[in-house]
Amino acid sequence: MTPLLVIDGYNIIGAWELARKKQWPFEQCRDELIHRLIEYAAFHGCAVVVVFDGTKSGRPVRSEETVGAIQVIYTRHGETADQYIERLCDSQPRSRDIRVATNDSVEQTIVLGRGAARVPARELLREMAQALSKQRESIQRTPVQKSTLISRLPEKQREILEKMRRGKR
Helix, strand or coil: CCCEEEEEHHHHHHCCHHHHHHCCCHHHHHHHHHHHHHHHHHHHCCEEEEEECCCCCCCCCCEEEEECCEEEEECCCCCCHHHHHHHHHHHCCCCCCEEEECCCHHHHHHHHHCCCEEECHHHHHHHHHHHHHHHHHHHHHCCCCCCCCHHHCCHHHHHHHHHHHCCCC
């Protein structure tokens, strides 16, 4: 079964030094986090669910969407991300490898009791940066092969076309 990483989105954004340093607006922080989590999920081959707290929003229902390879949850009014994460952990088989990324110490204790491993925000952010760095290294090391249409043809057809090009039959 694919490992599952569950993230308290706003908690991670609150600990994100890069976002603070670049003074990204709130929406950009959310978009950047989602984008980087898509890359993280692809690199590590895990399922990712990021939960954004809607407890103070006017949203009457929870909304769920799939963005790339990750699931993004916005909880409804009155429902915290922690409550959603706890229910999600409870609904998973005990044999599944589940990690929950949050800095909330109470939430960390609760998810540990429910069979999940805790991941502090800084550790997740460090893992995301390392995955991005390794992806970039891998892309830079991959040699670019020029592929022309003629190189894809069988040798006999290339010879015929070369003769035609030179005006020989």
